[in-house]
Amino acid sequence: MNILVYGAGVQGSYLTHVLIQGGHDVTVLARGKRADELEEKGVVIRHHFQRKTTFDPVRVIRTLEPGDLYDLIFIMMKYSDFGAVLPILANNDSRNIILVGNNMDTYAMQDYLKAGRSPKQVAFGFQQTAGTRADGQVICIRVGHGQMVIGGLNSPIPFRTLLEETFKRTKYKLNFHDQIDAWLKNHMVLIVPMTMVILMHGFQMKQVVRDDKRLRRLVAAMGEGFHVLDSLGYPLTPVGQATWIIRYPRLVRWALKLFFLLPVSRLIDGTDVELNALNYTFAELRTRSDVPMPNWNSLEAERIIQS
Secondary structure (H helix, E strand, O other): OEEEEEOOOHHHHHHHHHHHHOOOEEEEEOOHHHHHHHHHHOEEEEEOOOOEEEEEOOEEEOOOOOOOOOOEEEEEOOHHHHHHHHHHHHOOOOOEEEEEOOOOOHHHHHHHHHOOOOOOEEEEEEEOOEEEEEOOEEEEEOOOOOEEEEEOOOOOOOOHHHHHHHOOOOOOEEEEOOOHHHHHHHHHHHHHHHHHHHHHOOOOHHHHHHOHHHHHHHHHHHHHHHHHHHHOOOOOOOHHHHHHHHHOHHHHHHHHHHHHHOHHHHHOOOOHHHHHHHHHHHHHHHHOOOOOOHHHHHHHHHHHHHO
């Protein structure tokens, strides 16, 4: 199968590794220094928990032309970068597109792509891996062999059979979700307050652990975010996640402290640009809800002053 992975950060690199191991003809779209690294060394991944390093030669392109045809295109990038890529995808003749990553504009993005020069079938996903890049290699954090929550809007993914066939020879898991837009919004409620606090401390996790006041606000802000989604009719999914955060904030706070004490927490990747883009879009939902958000607003104000 002929597959394009658009983006070669942590997420795109790991998916590329999985697809190559699955026996597919994989192309990666990258630019600049990253493209040069991939052409010279291939996809180099240090699998943190598994304590191994893998090397996968891969074909690299720097642009996607209208007539370049692929069976599947996986877009692996940050939410703040999707906007620059959508016109390129809309002008390409490939049919099956999967946008993978944080996303608050799934319906608008789908409508834009479907209005392109050729018919498009669109799915959305979130790959549950993390990590960072250093010295030309990816340091990847994953449990098991990797997995992706994936789904279509309002109906099942029309090319689900093709996706299942794609990963058939791998141990990578596809978790099909029939409310992927709600799932992505619930995930945003988790990561935005957490990223705000981490960035306030410049990724110094020991400082985060000692900042009990902001950790209390962080957990309370998550609860406020879930209440906003609930008030607007979005399902809380997974429901157990929201329930624990709202009912047991003290336990959640201590769980976060334990996580931030682990060396692996220092490999979390978060940027101001994506944080601001997600928070800006969520602000529109907040204006439609009457749920008070004192803790979220407090963290937001502190972050603005600091930056």
